[in-house]
Every structure is written in structure tokens, then in C-alpha cells.
Amino acid sequence: MTEIPTAEFKNAVPLDDSPHGGQHVAPVEPSTMTLAVEDMHCGGCLRSVERAAMRVPGVETARASLAAKRLTVAYHPSETNEADVIAALDRVGFDAAPLEASKQDRGDQRQKYLLRRVAVAGFAAMNIMLISIAVWSGESGDMDPALAQMFRWLSALIALPTVLYAGDPFFSSALAALKGRRLNMDVPISLAIILATGMSVYQTMRESEQVYFDAAVMLLFFLLVGRYLDEALRVRARGEAQNLLSLQNGIATMLAADGTQSKVPASVLRPGDRILVAVGERVAADGVVAHGSGDIDQSLITGETMPVAASTGTEVYAGTLNLSRGLEIEVTAADDATLLAEISRLMMAAEQGKARYRILADRAARLYSPAVHALGLSTFIGWLAFGATWETALTYAIAVLIITCPCALALAVPVVQIAAASRLFKRGVMVKVPDGLERIAEIDTVVFDKTGTLTLGEPQLLDADNVSTETLASAATLASSSRHPFSRALVAAAQARLGSVEPARDVEETPGEGLLLKTPEGEEVRLGSAAWCNVDGADGRTAEVWYRSEQDDPVCFRFSDQLRSDAAETIAALKARGLDVALLSGDRDTVVASTAAEAGINVFAGELKPADKIAWLEERANEGRKVLMVGDGLNDAPALAAAHASMSPATAADISQRAADFVFQGKALSPVLEAVSTGSRARKMAFQNFGVALAYNSICVPLAMAGFVTPLIAAIVMSSSSILVTLNAARLAGGKRS
Amino acid sequence: MTALAWLVPAALFLGGLGLAAFLWALRSGQFEDLDGAAYRALEDEPPDEQDSEPE
Numbered sequence: 001m002t003e004i005p006t007a008e009f010k011n012a013v014p015l016d017d018s019p020h021g022g023q024h025v026a027p028v029e030p031s032t033m034t035l036a037v038e039d040m041h042c043g044g045c046l047r048s049v050e051r052a053a054m055r056v057p058g059v060e061t062a063r064a065s066l067a068a069k070r071l072t073v074a075y076h077p078s079e080t081n082e083a084d085v086i087a088a089l090d091r092v093g094f095d096a097a098p099l100e101a102s103k104q105d106r107g108d109q110r111q112k113y114l115l116r117r118v119a120v121a122g123f124a125a126m127n128i129m130l131i132s133i134a135v136w137s138g139e140s141g142d143m144d145p146a147l148a149q150m151f152r153w154l155s156a157l158i159a160l161p162t163v164l165y166a167g168d169p170f171f172s173s174a175l176a177a178l179k180g181r182r183l184n185m186d187v188p189i190s191l192a193i194i195l196a197t198g199m200s201v202y203q204t205m206r207e208s209e210q211v212y213f214d215a216a217v218m219l220l221f222f223l224l225v226g227r228y229l230d231e232a233l234r235v236r237a238r239g240e241a242q243n244l245l246s247l248q249n250g251i252a253t254m255l256a257a258d259g260t261q262s263k264v265p266a267s268v269l270r271p272g273d274r275i276l277v278a279v280g281e282r283v284a285a286d287g288v289v290a291h292g293s294g295d296i297d298q299s300l301i302t303g304e305t306m307p308v309a310a311s312t313g314t315e316v317y318a319g320t321l322n323l324s325r326g327l328e329i330e331v332t333a334a335d336d337a338t339l340l341a342e343i344s345r346l347m348m349a350a351e352q353g354k355a356r357y358r359i360l361a362d363r364a365a366r367l368y369s370p371a372v373h374a375l376g377l378s379t380f381i382g383w384l385a386f387g388a389t390w391e392t393a394l395t396y397a398i399a400v401l402i403i404t405c406p407c408a409l410a411l412a413v414p415v416v417q418i419a420a421a422s423r424l425f426k427r428g429v430m431v432k433v434p435d436g437l438e439r440i441a442e443i444d445t446v447v448f449d450k451t452g453t454l455t456l457g458e459p460q461l462l463d464a465d466n467v468s469t470e471t472l473a474s475a476a477t478l479a480s481s482s483r484h485p486f487s488r489a490l491v492a493a494a495q496a497r498l499g500s501v502e503p504a505r506d507v508e509e510t511p512g513e514g515l516l517l518k519t520p521e522g523e524e525v526r527l528g529s530a531a532w533c534n535v536d537g538a539d540g541r542t543a544e545v546w547y548r549s550e551q552d553d554p555v556c557f558r559f560s561d562q563l564r565s566d567a568a569e570t571i572a573a574l575k576a577r578g579l580d581v582a583l584l585s586g587d588r589d590t591v592v593a594s595t596a597a598e599a600g601i602n603v604f605a606g607e608l609k610p611a612d613k614i615a616w617l618e619e620r621a622n623e624g625r626k627v628l629m630v631g632d633g634l635n636d637a638p639a640l641a642a643a644h645a646s647m648s649p650a651t652a653a654d655i656s657q658r659a660a661d662f663v664f665q666g667k668a669l670s671p672v673l674e675a676v677s678t679g680s681r682a683r684k685m686a687f688q689n690f691g692v693a694l695a696y697n698s699i700c701v702p703l704a705m706a707g708f709v710t711p712l713i714a715a716i717v718m719s720s721s722s723i724l725v726t727l728n729a730a731r732l733a734g735g736k737r738s
Numbered sequence: 739m740t741a742l743a744w745l746v747p748a749a750l751f752l753g754g755l756g757l758a759a760f761l762w763a764l765r766s767g768q769f770e771d772l773d774g775a776a777y778r779a780l781e782d783e784p785p786d787e788q789d790s791e792p793e
Contacts, residue, residue, distance in 0.1 A: 043777025066774030115764060123757040127750060147742070154746065 030074040038095040052092045114228040117166040121221040124162035132214040159213040188372040192401035215714040230414040252284035291328035297321040399704040412689035419733035420682035428665040436661030440645040441683035449631035450585035459559035461493040475547040481507040564669040613639040
């Protein structure tokens, strides 16, 4: 590769707008693009993503971020574009989509802005503490007063610039609140820091011992840590949500009139366009099949696991999965006219109906901050009234402000949320909305969708043990060439019993009917519907597949969509926590009833449309109940948006993942239980932390008001309560990665 | 006691050096991808231009 080092480009000045010097050394500053990349999990993925992007001509540098699941590419717009890079990534097996740069940068910048201040405040706090400890230990007598005084001036020298620089986030927020004639948590914080610093400078000049530089800067440090953690969680959650959003905009293969294919974002498709949908791909827009025939998995839309046969003229919907053969589709509706868009509108309506959730920390601040001001003020006035000098009165009032300052309170919620989010992340649950953790702790009802949520959403072979090993092996040999869900279930069952399956060659697949193999001996072996195998099977849409070779009797394989393996336990555990569990499905009543019985759910309803699900949820909401909705289908998306808290599996329709507060991975249902229990533990811990902060205050505030709090006590109280709160939260983060 | 006159500034200077190093690392993007960096260390390939500091 002959790339020019980045550094040169940074310093390169575009001398001339017209690059006449040939294309290898273009003196033009490269543009950058940011792509969201799905399924990038390890160092190997990271490397192959970067390599694939670097191989695209015109790409200058490519750097992937594993934490953000993003790829940043510097490229020459004259030689390449986003679609080329996306296509290159597609060839190595990664889905990618362009990301709007502006939104993401702002969050990152705020995070860095806070981190810089955390670093400076931390440095200053440590050094001032070092000096303060020397002064305190020397106070008993053997320290030269002149040296103590020099140390105080040294503290002032470190503290003043630090407060100016690192206090900025609080000062500007407090100022904004005061301008809007409001009070927020930052007002008492700013007041305490400014007063403590100002008063300490004054006391240093008077050579007094009442100097609070250490407390002021440490306060700043702990508060900044809380702010930073809060922002970091927010940025991560927002980034993940944004990746999901970009990826689902989707890339479609458009077929031009002259037969050339190009990858385009699904959002630019217009009615009349032709798109190609390869096997295993999702249909990008509503349309009719123009050419070809195959099986379509509509389970995300209808909740029905049985694939539907599609041939020329069949209507297909955006988001459905093509199973057996490439299809050419004429787009009839795109963008805001699709079924998907209609669901989105339902979702938006549902979201608007939902009251805005007020996060715990805000509610605490609303109560707390007037109380702090009142206490500080009454201390000042009280001491003046008892005839103290204004300096003494103000010193005691500052001590009250510093003691009450919500250090532990500001840390209480962010540390718990960070710990809870990383615990869930290790267990395969992604927290998309930080306050989802608070909302999931309040729920009293859990509502599941059936297909794909409670069940795996793919058929499993029933009674596999009744089938002889030989028959299973030869049927699986045929089935391994097909992507039909029944075929895959058959292969999976055979693999479970035999270890491996040898695929047959020259198998013909007739979509909607079955598979045919002509052996070299001239024998015909068939696998498919009853009609295909010429037997009298139960007609219609029963989930069965027949296998027939010429010399043997036909064998019937039955399939059904099975519950996730731990569904019954998880539901029992949820019930044991005192939660009501219900099952809502778009599927037929009888199927829903039997699934509910198997999973141990007493409350269920079938044949529900998306609007019916919302109505059901609203009814519960009116009764004052708070519902956690767990669903995966397109038809669940509005309900996910309407529920108090929501989860969806990673296999869910994109729009559902977008609506959900949590997304979980894997074949087990236990992450739902994990999220619920972590949420309620996090809530309990947040309250414990509030309790710790309040306990400290209830002991120290009277002391401070009485004037007994020295700078030493203030510093000890503040750091020990903050550390205690953090350690308490750390209990939540432990545990193994699963 | 005169030792303090140079010991304290020296301590502050060394601490400040650490702070400066951290701020530099932050600015040069070394905290952008903590997960990926762990894997990059195991990469066999010699570092090339794309492993230099990102934009």
C-alpha cells in the first residue's frame, strides 16, 4: 500500500483547487465519514473491517472503534464515496451504514470537556490534600506558623486556577438556571465552591486556620466524577441507539433499467424501482414480486412462524425475510408509505401519550436544593443574631454548605447506573436509554409477545427420537441445501444427534413445495409438503414435512415453534418476584392458549392487532399499573413505545429495537429477569446511597451549624461518604461475563 | 526546612507532568476506543500509518 502518512495530510495546505498533479498525490484535504458497523466484536473483526476499508481505492485511512462499533474513514471524495466502502465491508460480511457526524460529536466533546476537568481537579485535590495533611498534623504545635502560612498560600495558588477552570460546568449551569429564575442542584454547588474559596483566601490573608481550599477542590473533584460518569453512560447509550438507527435505514440492491446493480440506502427507493433481495436478506421496501418465487418469513410482521410462499405478483412487506431464492421486487411504497412507516406513526402517537419520566436525581435535587440554601442562610443569620462577627457567621455557613453539598448525592445515581449498565452489558443486555434502568425498577406487570420473544421464533423438530437415525440423516442431507426454516430445524436436529451432516449435491428446490434429489441410481428422494411427496397428510398449513424415498414408507416430521429453553423458569421467577405476567400475541387464539399454558402464564390474549396491544396497555396504565413490554415483532413496536419500560431481543425487527429501552442477546429468556432484578437492585442501591448521604448530613449539619466543623472534619466527611457510595455501587458491577 | 523550598515545587512539577501526560493522551485520542486498543496490542503486523494518531 502506498498511503501517505496522516501527519503529512494534517499539515498539508490545499494550495490549489484544481488537482492537476495526478491522482496519487492529491494535495486536497481528505474528507471523513463515520460508519456504524454491526457485529464487530473482537480484534479480528476490527482488523478485517479496517483492511477491507483500506483496500477501497481513494481511502486514505480507516480506523475502527470497537467500543463505539464505528469506523472512521478519511477518503478522497473525487475517487470514492460512502457506498463503495459499505459495499467493501459487505463483501467481508459486515453490515455498515453512514452516520450523521454532527450529533455524535457533541456528546463526545462534552465527555472530553468533563474528563479534562476531572483530571485537573483530581490533580489539584491530591496536591492540596498533601499540603493540608501536613498543616493539620503540625497544628498540635511543632510546626512553624510561618511555614503553615506558606502552605496555605501554596494551597490557594493551586486552588484558585483549578476552581476557575474545573468549576466551569457548574457555574455556567447555575448561571443559566438563575437567568431562567429557577433553582437547580448547581446553584448551591456553585455557591459553596465560590464562597468557600473566596472566604479561604480572605482567611489566609488574615492568617486564620479556617481555610477550606481542600474541601472546595475535593468537592469539585467528586462532583465532576459524578457528572462525567453520567455523561459517559448517556453518550454510550445514545451512540448505540444511533448505530441501530443508522443500520436499519438499510441498504438495498437496486436494479437499474439496463441491468446494472447498485447498493443504495433504502430511504431513496421510490415506487416503481426494482430491487433484488438475495436469500437471507430482508426486503427493504413494500412491493410486489416482479420476478422469481420463494418463501418469505413474515414472522416479524404477523407473528406467524410458517413461511409464506411468494411468486410473481405476491405482495411483500418491508422487514420480511427472504428464505429460499433471490427475488426481484418492484417497489410499490417506500419511505413514509410503507407498513413500517404506519407502525412508526402509531409508535409516535403512543410515545406522546406517555408522560415524560422524571429521573430520580432530578426529583431529589428539587427537594434538596432549597433545603440547603435555607440551612446555610439560617446558620449565617443565627450566628449573627447571637452576636458573632460576620466572618465567623459566614465561615460556619460555608461549613454547612460544604457539608450538605450533595457530593454523595450527585454521585449516588450515576455510579449505580454505570455499575448496573456494565453488569447488564456483561450478561448480554444493552441499556439503550439510561433512565430505562429507573423505570424497569418500578414495573409490576410483564407482558410478553409470543413468536420470537417467548419462543425462539424458529420451528424445532418435534419427537425427533421417534425417527430412525438413518432416515433423519438422509433427510437432513437433502435439507442442508435449503434455507427454509423447517430444513434448518431438521439439519439442526440431525447435527444434534449425529454430529455432522453431509450436504447432498444437485438438490432441486421448488419454493413452497419441497426438495427433490435424483440419486445416481435413478432413484427419486423427496422432502416437502404432503402433496409434494404424494401422501395424504393433514392438508393446509400444518407444520409438517414429509420425507419419501422410493423403497421406504413416507416419514412425517412435525415442527413447532418451541419456547425458549428457560422460558418457564424465567416466568416462574418473575412471578416469584410478585410481578403479573401476561402474553399478548397476534397469533391464533388456540396457539396462544397452548403456549401460555406451557410457559405457565394465566393471562393471555390472541389475535391482537398493534392498536389492540396499545389499548390493552392503556387499560392497565389507567389502572395505575406499570408494564414492562417484551416484544420483537414489527407489530409490537408501538406497544414497546407505549409501555412504561420495554425490552426486545437482538433478533427483533429494527424498529422494535429502536423503540425498546433494553436489547438482549442470545437464546435464553433469562436476560429479562436479569434486567428486572438489576433494575430493582440499582434502585435499591440508589436509595441506600441517598440514605448514606442523608445520614452523614443529619449528623454533620447540626455540628456544622453549631460551628464545630473544622476544615479537617469537612474533608474527611466528604471523601468518606463519596467513597462509601461508590463502593456500594461497585457491588452491582461484579460477576462474570456470560 | 529550606529543603521544602525546592521539594514542594519539585513535587508539584512532577505531578503536573503526569497531568500534562494525561491531557496529552486524551487529546491525541488514546481514550477513544479502550476495547479495541486491547486487541491492537496483540496485532502481529508491524504498525503502519493507520495506527498513528487518528484525526
